[in-house]
Amino acid sequence: MKSLGLEDKVVLVTGGNRGIGAAIVHVLQELGANVAYTYRSEPDLSTGALAIQADVTDKDAMATAVEQVEQKLGTVYGVVANAGITRDNFFQKLTSEDWDVVLDTNLKGVYHAFLPVIPKLYEQGEGALVSITSISGERGNLGQTNYSASKSALIGFTKSLAREAARYGVRVNAVSPGFIETEMVQAIPDKLKDRIVSEIPLRRFGKPEEIAWAVAFLLSPITSSYITGEVLRVNGAHHT
Numbered sequence: 001m002k003s004l005g006l007e008d009k010v011v012l013v014t015g016g017n018r019g020i021g022a023a024i025v026h027v028l029q030e031l032g033a034n035v036a037y038t039y040r041s042e043p044d045l046s047t048g049a050l051a052i053q054a055d056v057t058d059k060d061a062m063a064t065a066v067e068q069v070e071q072k073l074g075t076v077y078g079v080v081a082n083a084g085i086t087r088d089n090f091f092q093k094l095t096s097e098d099w100d101v102v103l104d105t106n107l108k109g110v111y112h113a114f115l116p117v118i119p120k121l122y123e124q125g126e127g128a129l130v131s132i133t134s135i136s137g138e139r140g141n142l143g144q145t146n147y148s149a150s151k152s153a154l155i156g157f158t159k160s161l162a163r164e165a166a167r168y169g170v171r172v173n174a175v176s177p178g179f180i181e182t183e184m185v186q187a188i189p190d191k192l193k194d195r196i197v198s199e200i201p202l203r204r205f206g207k208p209e210e211i212a213w214a215v216a217f218l219l220s221p222i223t224s225s226y227i228t229g230e231v232l233r234v235n236g237a238h239h240t
């Protein structure tokens, strides 16, 4: 039986208590990884993974979370920066608060999640970082100027950090989901949901597990050892 080489590797997933993050935690556990995840309010009690309460907008809390993971599970191999939010509205109706909280969570939150592990990964000469961008960051979306800005910025961030980290043997990639069945998509009005599905060549929304397997592929030192600075689209061909 082949493996993805993630057995006993310590991986931290932000926002791992529900939706795509929870699916990532489950898939990585199935692959034998030693998984920790952060949550904001409610931990997911269905998993044996290490749960740590930490808000990604809080730089110190994320540094402490990484320390806790190392004390309890050992040296970190990978981080999946999954936590993200929407605060949708048409541009002229967006408040400064809507703008700030989305950028702070979706962009600065990734910086906060990666920053404490980077020196350690460089020192150990291996590791993999994955962030979750979005189809909205690639092609734009009505009512999501703030969200799209945060998600397309992540693509530039990923490509730049990948160039810096390569010489240390550390890879940095992003997964770009289309519309995935989670609370985020359940919040879209039914009429609009039907229209979106009709535009997806595979004629359905994606499942959280389908994003989780793409993340596992990019974390794996076997399947993606020569892939860095890449954005892997998982969207049923919706972007075309």
Ligand SMILES: NC(=O)c1ccc[n+]([C@@H]2O[C@H](COP(=O)([O-])OP(=O)(O)OC[C@H]3O[C@@H](n4cnc5c(N)ncnc54)[C@H](O)[C@@H]3O)[C@@H](O)[C@H]2O)c1
Pocket: 014, 015, 016, 017, 018, 019, 020, 021, 038, 039, 040, 041, 054, 055, 056, 057, 082, 083, 084, 085, 105, 109, 132, 133, 134, 135, 176, 177, 178, 179, 180, 181, 182, 183, 184, 185
């Ligand atoms: N669902 C989709 O269709 C879709 C599409 C493209 C990209 N994404 C991205 O995938 C990621 C996961 O989305 P989801 O659909 O599972 O959403 P979700 O709302 O179900 O889950 C979001 C997770 O992020 C966590 N989170 C939010 N703000 C946080 C904060 N400040 N600190 C710590 N944790 C925080 C939440 O607690 C939750 O665990 C997000 O980055 C989202 O932008 C989702």
